[in-house]
Amino acid sequence: MNQMRMVILVAIACVVCLNLAGCGGGPGPQGKGEKDRPARPAMED
Amino acid sequence: MLSLVVLAAVFHAEPGWNGFRGAGLGAVYLEMKAPTKWSENENVVWKVALPGSGSSSPVVWEEKAYIVCYSGYGVEGAGGKVADLKRHLVALELKTGKEVWQVQVKGVAGEDGYRGYLTEHGYASSTPAVDGNGVYAYLGKSGLHAYDHGGKKLWEADCGQESDPRGWGSAASPIMVGDLVVVNAASESRAILAFDRKTGKQVWKAEGGTLALSFGTPVLAKGLDGVENLLVGAPGEIWALNPKTGKLVWYAPLRGRGNISPSVVAGMVQGESLAFVTGGFESKGTTALRVGGKVEPKGGRQAWEVGASSYVPTPLLHAGRLYWVDEMAALKVLDASTGKVAHEGKLPLKERGGRSRPVYASLVLVGDKLYCQTRREGVFVLSTGEKPEVVGQNRVEDGGDFSATPVPVEGGLLLRSSKMLYRVGEK
Numbered sequence: 001m002n003q004m005r006m007v008i009l010v011a012i013a014c015v016v017c018l019n020l021a022g023c024g025g026g027p028g029p030q031g032k033g034e035k036d037r038p039a040r041p042a043m044e045d
Numbered sequence: 046m047l048s049l050v051v052l053a054a055v056f057h058a059e060p061g062w063n064g065f066r067g068a069g070l071g072a073v074y075l076e077m078k079a080p081t082k083w084s085e086n087e088n089v090v091w092k093v094a095l096p097g098s099g100s101s102s103p104v105v106w107e108e109k110a111y112i113v114c115y116s117g118y119g120v121e122g123a124g125g126k127v128a129d130l131k132r133h134l135v136a137l138e139l140k141t142g143k144e145v146w147q148v149q150v151k152g153v154a155g156e157d158g159y160r161g162y163l164t165e166h167g168y169a170s171s172t173p174a175v176d177g178n179g180v181y182a183y184l185g186k187s188g189l190h191a192y193d194h195g196g197k198k199l200w201e202a203d204c205g206q207e208s209d210p211r212g213w214g215s216a217a218s219p220i221m222v223g224d225l226v227v228v229n230a231a232s233e234s235r236a237i238l239a240f241d242r243k244t245g246k247q248v249w250k251a252e253g254g255t256l257a258l259s260f261g262t263p264v265l266a267k268g269l270d271g272v273e274n275l276l277v278g279a280p281g282e283i284w285a286l287n288p289k290t291g292k293l294v295w296y297a298p299l300r301g302r303g304n305i306s307p308s309v310v311a312g313m314v315q316g317e318s319l320a321f322v323t324g325g326f327e328s329k330g331t332t333a334l335r336v337g338g339k340v341e342p343k344g345g346r347q348a349w350e351v352g353a354s355s356y357v358p359t360p361l362l363h364a365g366r367l368y369w370v371d372e373m374a375a376l377k378v379l380d381a382s383t384g385k386v387a388h389e390g391k392l393p394l395k396e397r398g399g400r401s402r403p404v405y406a407s408l409v410l411v412g413d414k415l416y417c418q419t420r421r422e423g424v425f426v427l428s429t430g431e432k433p434e435v436v437g438q439n440r441v442e443d444g445g446d447f448s449a450t451p452v453p454v455e456g457g458l459l460l461r462s463s464k465m466l467y468r469v470g471e472k
Binding site: 041 | 287293294
């Protein structure tokens with residue numbers, strides 16, 4: 001019973017944290033992907 | 046909204062509120078006046094229903110105000126079909142609020158669904174930019190659109206149709222830099238894009254995967270060496286681009302590795318040209334950096350760093366102090382030369398926050414008063430100085446959400462809700 005209660009509490013905590021983080025969205029269409037791009041633009045000479 | 050800004054820009058000043066946070070003026074309007082009291086029945090010059098929702102601010106050019114809205118999908122949680130999404134650019138008579146012209150632009154295939162943070166800010170979060178040629182509206186995946194002041198289309202430019210990894214949608218505003226209009230298209234193409242103001246032709250593209258969750262408006266600043274930087278906040282770092290070429294002049298790590306880009310403000314403080322970078326999630330902190338050329342400035346790139354930060358609202362720099370009211374309504378005043386927190390307070394809101402945070406707009410300084418727009422409890426008026434005091438709380442209510450930064454106009458302010466636009470001022 002205690003385990004079940006713990007599982008429920010952890011699940012609630014996860015939902016709360018995700019909501020606070022604003023992470024309710026899902027990935028949309030992406031292009032060539034972050035790994036296929038340079039991390040930053042080219043440096044000035 | 047989530048964004049970055051510069052204020053330094055004494056060299057970039059153009060008349061009026063011509064872009065996000067007044068563009069180069071950094072939301073500081075010392076010569077203007079606005080009332081400290083208004084209500085539904087007092088000091089409302091006009092109010093008009095908007096054709097759609099949105100959280101961006103209007104901009105002003107001569108006798109007109111311009112504003113972007115969206116309709117057809119995701120309005121106030123009403124649902125609908127994403128295929129019906131439309132964005133509107135509306136020109137209004139500043140004196141009366143009467144609509145002068147309006148254009149509508151359909152969304153594109155692959156628009157992000159109405160979920161996550163999009164339920165907080167919607168599909169019209171980018172404040173337009175305006176100049177003598179016309180108005181430039183960044184409409185996310187539908188691109189950058191330019192119209193003249195009569196409503197005639199000048200050009201449109203594709204900025205990409207990708208999505209950020211969270212599907213939160215774009216929120217940064219276009220800014221004008223010399224002959225260019227610059228857009229942070231991190232969500233749409235992981236790039237900062239610069240277009241010729243007159244033709245819409247792309248002049249440069251600064252691409253980088255690090256931009257994946259960059260939602261801030263770039264900011265222009267000039268170092269003591271005369272080198273201009275276009276400052277871009279990316280998660281965990283700040284970039285200084287050459288505004289003429291888009292090439293990287295320098296970049297610097299920021300405190301922590303937040304997953305959302307921070308806000309940037311810049312200006313002169315005690316003889317130094319500094320950029321102040323704050324926000325990001327989950328990293329907490331504000332960093333002051335010396336701007337300029339690639340050679341590290343005297344004293345090093347970083348001037349100071351502290352743990353205090355604002356996640357959504359952008360700070361305001363004035364008279365050596367950095368002010369902000371963060372998304373949870375916490376007021377902070379920092380000494381801009383040292384980062385020392387001079388004052389901490391909290392706006393007396395009834396709302397306690399939670400997921401739906403009570404403040405998204407940024408402070409604006411009009412005359413000698415700070416104006417803080419809350420989302421659902423009106424505008425707080427505060428004094429300036431080391432310890433600002435609340436001198437007023439004024440409400441107009443329409444059941445909508447006020448996420449846009451107030452805009453100073455002659456004798457008053459424009460206030461934008463998700464439903465209406467108001468002009469307050471002494472009649």
